């Protein structure tokens with residue numbers, strides 16, 4: 001249980017969660033604008049879709065415990081980086097880096113850290129590009145720089161991650177070896193699929209440029 005017994009604690013908790021969900025709204029809108037602008041200039045959408053969520057209290061408590069912190073609002077704000085999380089799903093690996101660059105170029109967003117699990121995949125086989133950023137949330141009496149974790153991945157990486165997440169949940173993190181090995185093998189296939197789809201798309205683009213059309217490819 002999070003330590004929220006007094007009324008003032010509950011008020012604080014509600015306000016903190018309101019700030020995180022406002023930060024998510026702002027980042028989502030920014031990404032939608034960038035996607036629309038990209039569509040206008042390049043005639044294609046780098047973003048397939050966006051999912052966002054505020055972490056559940058249970059999940060926040062679990063993470064604090066895992067890292068040995070007491071479950072207080074102060075600790076959660078300080079140490080849990082993904083209370084506000086947004087997932088950006090795109091078609092090609094190249095889109096991931098383009099989206100990351102567009103985010104980096106937003107002057108009100110501050111990038112705190114980057115974890116490139118595409119260049120350095122996790123042992124599980126997990127691939128994704130993580131950005132921890134802060135965005136200012138404007139309240140009536142103050143501005144609060146708020147942390148948001150942005151995960152950028154391809155449709156194929158997302159397919160893999162959601163199944164792997166489900167399996168790990170079922171086995172409480174202790175899946176049998178043959179399942180884990182199979183997942184690693186599937187991750188390798190996902191990487192190969194992403195690579196082949198990317199070069200196929202590049203080839204199609206070259207043909208289009210050759211015939212001097214500016215038609216959308218995806």
Ligand code: 0O2
Nearest residue numbers: 055059063081082115122124125126130160161162164165
């Ligand atoms: P959920 O349910 O998605 O919220 P920490 O955040 O401190 O525990 P770390 O290394 O700082 O750990 O964070 P990391 O690995 O950069 O990002 C954690 C999040 O990335 C996870 O959130 C997952 O969403 C995702 N992730 C990381 N590794 C894997 C993996 O092997 N498989 C899958 N499917 N997702 C992964 P949560 O809070 O663990 O879970």
